[in-house]
Amino acid sequence: MAVATAAALLAALGGALWLVSRRFVGSRAQRLHGHGDPALMHGKTVLITGANSGLGRATAAELLRLGARVIMGCRDRARAEEAAGQLRRELAQAAGPAPDAGGAGELIVKELDLASLRSVRAFCQELLQEEPRLDVLINNAGIFQCPYMKTEDGFEMQFGVNHLGHFLLTHLLLGLLKSSAPSRIVVVSSKLYKYGDINFEDLNSEQSYNKSFCYSRSKLANILFTRELARRLEGTNVTVNVLHPGIVRTNLGRHIHIPLLARPLFSLVSWAFFKSPLEGAQTSIYLASSPEVEGVSGRYFGDCKEEELLPKAMDESVARKLWDISEVMVGILK
Numbered sequence: 001m002a003v004a005t006a007a008a009l010l011a012a013l014g015g016a017l018w019l020v021s022r023r024f025v026g027s028r029a030q031r032l033h034g035h036g037d038p039a040l041m042h043g044k045t046v047l048i049t050g051a052n053s054g055l056g057r058a059t060a061a062e063l064l065r066l067g068a069r070v071i072m073g074c075r076d077r078a079r080a081e082e083a084a085g086q087l088r089r090e091l092a093q094a095a096g097p098a099p100d101a102g103g104a105g106e107l108i109v110k111e112l113d114l115a116s117l118r119s120v121r122a123f124c125q126e127l128l129q130e131e132p133r134l135d136v137l138i139n140n141a142g143i144f145q146c147p148y149m150k151t152e153d154g155f156e157m158q159f160g161v162n163h164l165g166h167f168l169l170t171h172l173l174l175g176l177l178k179s180s181a182p183s184r185i186v187v188v189s190s191k192l193y194k195y196g197d198i199n200f201e202d203l204n205s206e207q208s209y210n211k212s213f214c215y216s217r218s219k220l221a222n223i224l225f226t227r228e229l230a231r232r233l234e235g236t237n238v239t240v241n242v243l244h245p246g247i248v249r250t251n252l253g254r255h256i257h258i259p260l261l262a263r264p265l266f267s268l269v270s271w272a273f274f275k276s277p278l279e280g281a282q283t284s285i286y287l288a289s290s291p292e293v294e295g296v297s298g299r300y301f302g303d304c305k306e307e308e309l310l311p312k313a314m315d316e317s318v319a320r321k322l323w324d325i326s327e328v329m330v331g332i333l334k
């Protein structure tokens, strides 16, 4: 009995030490790649969708630190202004009492609801009037496993926001990206694409709705979109790449129901095993800024390295068909 208790205590102590050391090591390894030049993004304009929270917020913070003019495309102005204020304060604190004048970038908040094609069009119209250039577009915003809902235009919400909203956004900004070339498009997908399929006969999930399948389908659509766009952009000096960030502690899981009593345990587990937003944002930052990926297009990345895709994510005929149907759905082609 005494031996069993001692063993249990030792195991608990060992586990706790391991968790703490993992966090300690993790915090030292938050930045996977050195951004060498602190003014790497000076003079560059970057648009990040969903930049008020999680990965988008961390990506905005880093690119701002590297000197970019960062446009935060967010659906809720109040939440976005609050995040922008915090980011500006963090930057000022990091700069200390004698900030390097002209070194850090600039943050601009703009309203963009990807669940509304009207909002996407209004956002782009304003951006095209105000911005002479766009060097990087980061399609980051996303919604995960929500209950069945439709966008303003009647699309299943996850497919509508994660794929179709970004599809129209990219289409409307492509001219500016081309005239700003060399320029980059970065698409945030997920490893969960593996469990999705593009079921063309029910893209709005009216016959049946499975929230996990629909999330995976939208993330597979992100990859097929990237590969088809890369093909169409050959020779333009505009590149497009897609990534998965790993499992990251963000607000994405807001629609997952966890019983009240289990939440502390879940928080502990996520604290120990999930990446921090800054760790999770490394591949987005890398693809947006690193000279290493200059000219690289149509590839899939994780942890700042290229990874292989399943055949279903490389199927050119599915990618073309999805492209054609998406054009009709967002009203580019009647």
Ligand SMILES: NC(=O)C1=CN([C@@H]2O[C@H](COP(=O)(O)OP(=O)(O)OC[C@H]3O[C@@H](n4cnc5c(N)ncnc54)[C@H](OP(=O)(O)O)[C@@H]3O)[C@@H](O)[C@H]2O)C=CC1
Pocket (backbone or CB within 6 Å): 049, 050, 051, 052, 053, 054, 055, 056, 073, 074, 075, 076, 079, 112, 113, 114, 115, 116, 140, 141, 142, 143, 144, 161, 188, 189, 190, 191, 244, 245, 246, 247, 248, 249, 250, 251, 252, 253
């Ligand atoms: N966290 C993870 O483990 C993983 C995340 N990802 C992907 O990373 C991306 C970022 O997610 P993450 O940072 O984790 O999650 P968060 O929920 O923290 O951030 C998502 C962002 O998307 C915004 N958003 C949601 N719906 C809309 C909309 N209709 N219009 C405009 N913006 C919208 C949210 O705005 P608001 O704050 O107003 O809700 C928020 O800013 C997503 O594409 C997600 O699929 C992929 C794999 C794993």
Ligand SMILES: CC1=C(/C=C/C(C)=C/C=C/C(C)=C/C=O)C(C)(C)CCC1
Pocket (backbone or CB within 6 Å): 144, 189, 190, 191, 192, 247, 248, 249, 250, 251, 252, 253, 254, 255, 256, 258, 266, 267, 270
């Ligand atoms: C961290 C965390 C949660 C979980 C989030 C999860 C599990 C998100 C997983 C997202 C993945 C794997 C997306 C892949 O594309 C909860 C439930 C909101 C509770 C509060 C803390």
